[in-house]
Amino acid sequence: MQGILKVYNTxxxxxxxxxxxxxxxxxxxxxxxxxxxxxxxxxxxxxxNFDVIYRYLKFLGYKVRYVRNITDVGHLxxxxxxxxxxxxxxxxxIEKIEPMEVVQQYTNSFHQMLKKINVLPPSIEPRASAHIPxxxxxTQKIIENGYAYESNGSVYLDIQQYAxxxxxxxxxxxxxxxxxxGTRALEGQEEKKNPMDFALWKKASPEHLMRWDSPxxxxxxxxxxxxxxxxxxxxxxxxxxxxxxxxxxFPHHESELAQSNSCFxxxxxxxxxxxxxxxxxxxxxxRSLGNFITVEELTTGNHVLLEKAYSxxxxxxxxLQAHYRGTLDFSNEALSASTKAYKxxxxxxxxxxxLKPDEGANESINSTLDAEIIKFCxxxxxxxxxDFNTAATIASLFNLLKxxxxxxxxxxxxxxxxxxxxxLLQKTYIDIVENILGLVEEKxxxxxxxINGLLELYSxxxxxxxxxxxxKIRSYFKSEGLLIKDSKTLVDWQYEE
Numbered sequence: 001m002q003g004i005l006k007v008y009n010t011x012x013x014x015x016x017x018x019x020x021x022x023x024x025x026x027x028x029x030x031x032x033x034x035x036x037x038x039x040x041x042x043x044x045x046x047x048x049n050f051d052v053i054y055r056y057l058k059f060l061g062y063k064v065r066y067v068r069n070i071t072d073v074g075h076l077x078x079x080x081x082x083x084x085x086x087x088x089x090x091x092x093x094i095e096k097i098e099p100m101e102v103v104q105q106y107t108n109s110f111h112q113m114l115k116k117i118n119v120l121p122p123s124i125e126p127r128a129s130a131h132i133p134x135x136x137x138x139t140q141k142i143i144e145n146g147y148a149y150e151s152n153g154s155v156y157l158d159i160q161q162y163a164x165x166x167x168x169x170x171x172x173x174x175x176x177x178x179x180x181x182g183t184r185a186l187e188g189q190e191e192k193k194n195p196m197d198f199a200l201w202k203k204a205s206p207e208h209l210m211r212w213d214s215p216x217x218x219x220x221x222x223x224x225x226x227x228x229x230x231x232x233x234x235x236x237x238x239x240x241x242x243x244x245x246x247x248x249x250f251p252h253h254e255s256e257l258a259q260s261n262s263c264f265x266x267x268x269x270x271x272x273x274x275x276x277x278x279x280x281x282x283x284x285x286x287r288s289l290g291n292f293i294t295v296e297e298l299t300t301g302n303h304v305l306l307e308k309a310y311s312x313x314x315x316x317x318x319x320l321q322a323h324y325r326g327t328l329d330f331s332n333e334a335l336s337a338s339t340k341a342y343k344x345x346x347x348x349x350x351x352x353x354x355l356k357p358d359e360g361a362n363e364s365i366n367s368t369l370d371a372e373i374i375k376f377c378x379x380x381x382x383x384x385x386x387d388f389n390t391a392a393t394i395a396s397l398f399n400l401l402k403x404x405x406x407x408x409x410x411x412x413x414x415x416x417x418x419x420x421x422x423x424l425l426q427k428t429y430i431d432i433v434e435n436i437l438g439l440v441e442e443k444x445x446x447x448x449x450x451i452n453g454l455l456e457l458y459s460x461x462x463x464x465x466x467x468x469x470x471x472k473i474r475s476y477f478k479s480e481g482l483l484i485k486d487s488k489t490l491v492d493w494q495y496e497e
Contacts, residue, residue: 003378003385005060007241008325010249010272011171015387020240021270026062027239028054029231029269031248032125034071035106036091039113040292041315041330042278042285046245048316048438049275049324051119053243053388055436067234068122070110072103073129073210074202075223080251082198082222089209099210103127113295116312118438124234128226132212135221135229138263139200139214147262151191153203153217157258159196166261168196171272172250198255200225224255231268232260242269246276246325247284275324280305285330293330307332310339313442317342320390320437341394343495345433346441348401350494352429355407357414357422366416369403373421376400377428384436393432400429409487451482451493458484459491 005018020026030050033043050068057064077084092099114121139155142148148157159168169175203217204210211218221229231239237260244253253272260268278285285292293303301309310318318338322328376399383392403425407414414422433439454473461469477484477493485492 003381005385006387007271007273008387009270010274011267011269013173016271018271020062021238024062026057026064026241027235028057028064028066028241028243029227029235029239030066030068030122030242031227031244031252032068032070033106033110034075034087035103035110036088037106038109038294038296040285040294041298042245042292043110044113044117044295044315045278045319045328046275047114047119048117048319049388050243050273051438052320052324052390052436053241053273054120054122055438056384056388059431059436065124065235066122067124067126067231069227069230070103070107070125070127071223071226072100072107072127074221074226079223081195082251086208086210086220092209103129109296116295116299117316118312118440120438126230126234128221128230129210131226131229131233132221134233135225136201136214138225138229138232138259139221142200142259142262145262148200149193150216151193153219154191154199155201155216156192156197156199157255157262158193159198159258160194162258162262166258168258169254171257172254174250174254198222198224198251200259224252225259227252228256228259228263228268231256232264237264237268238266239269241271241273243273243275246274247286249274273324276327279327279329282329305330305332307336310335311342311442313346313439314339314342316437316439317345320439321394323387323389323391325387326391340497341398342439343497344401345397345439347494347497348404348429349433349441351408352404352426355404355411355414355422355426357419358412364416365418369413370417370421373400373403373417373425376403377424380428380432390437393437397429397432400425404429455484455491455493462486462491 006015091102199222202219204219297303379396383389458473481496483496
């Protein structure tokens with residue numbers, strides 16, 4: 001069973017049945033990082049959440065074009081007031097290197113982080129600086145349509161003019177009139193008609209390093225404009241999903257929506273999906289607040305808040321055990337619990353890949369057990385279909401795991417369910433764990449050949465009743481975080497939970 005997928009649309013503030021504009025094709029754009037420092041746990045959360053969405057849509061049979069950008073210019077330090085220094089240029093000055101060296105260094109760091117936590121690469125990963133002509137063209141069109149004006153070499157979207165036809169604030173739930181009345185003119189913004197107007201193009205100051213020619217000045221594009229240009233170039237004026245962190249709703253996504261309405265006369269995305277934040281002691285984790293933990297620090301344990309290092313798959317599981325729209329509070333206790341839960345899931349994966357019914361078994365079918373397993377399998381997809389609720393899916397996965405462990409203990413019980421039910425159990429568990437949640441086995445430092453050799457020595461020692469050697473081999477395994485599982489029919493190993 002796969003059922004009907006429903007997604008929570010930030011624009012309508014309700015769950016809606018997912019119906020692509022041009023099924024089976026799906027266009028999805030997710031705002032990527034501004035690359036001026038190492039990625040932290042908040043970045044990992046957003047990328048893992050949308051990775052699962054991408055994986056599940058593909059699992060359902062959709063042909064997904066997933067576009068996730070790299071912001072390498074135009075993201076100013078005060079993104080709400082649309083002012084300040086370019087974040088990448090600021091970092092370049094501190095490190096005394098070229099801005100594009102900063103971009104390359106932290107783009108590499110971002111990609112390394114994604115590989116660690118098993119996030120699939122997008123279909124297209126455009127850079128803002130490589131799409132300046134597209135941004136200039138959209139700016140010209142918005143001016144022609146009467147929704148933008150040039151002032152002292154910069155170009156601004158006119159919120160008052162825009163609000164005469166469209167609703168600025170519809171995505172974030174803000175009232176345009178209150179926004180216009182509540183804003184005040186800031187120093188250096190006298191060239192705007194209204195403080196709420198935001199830049200499509202900024203004239204570069206003499207000290208600004210990253211600059212391009214345009215019809216209005218030598219300057220650089222506005223942060224919001226970059227995503228409009230890149231999303232519409234690769235997905236068309238209208239596409240299915242626009243995603244990103246909840247903190248991007250305003251002003252970034254609100255401004256993107258306004259730019260598309262002003263240029264193309266339509267809302268860019270049918271569904272707007274926003275993941276919630278990672279918090280530390282109830283406060284949002286952010287580089288600007290200085291309370292962040294990088295993924296590198298998490299995997300090495302090199303941070304004052306960390307009691308120990310945590311593996312990449314522990315981090316991935318920690319993120320997925322919460323719904324993407326719910327808050328996720330960091331704690332060592334939660335990460336330690338995720339380590340144990342992840343190992344249980346992977347131990348189950350190892351078991352289900354080796355279990356199989358007896359050939360020609362003719363035991364009576366336990367219809368209650370049979371129906372229960374089918375229900376748990378269906379429940380896994382019910383969770384995913386309810387706005388990608390990975391928390392509910394994982395709970396159902398643990399119900400399946402109990403059955404798998406029970407079958408492993410009493411393998412003859414496998415013959416008391418229909419063969420088709422066992423195959424459904426096996427396929428569902430593997431699909432959910434590996435293909436949708438993206439959890440993979442983190443190999444031990446030892447090779448499988450070495451482990452199997454030790455298991456043979458263990459079996460020999462046991463048969464010879466050399467219990468001192470048996471205990472010694474068990475201690476070797478335990479020192480590597482492994483346990484020997486000794487049953488009537490099989491000697492095997494699993495991860496210590």
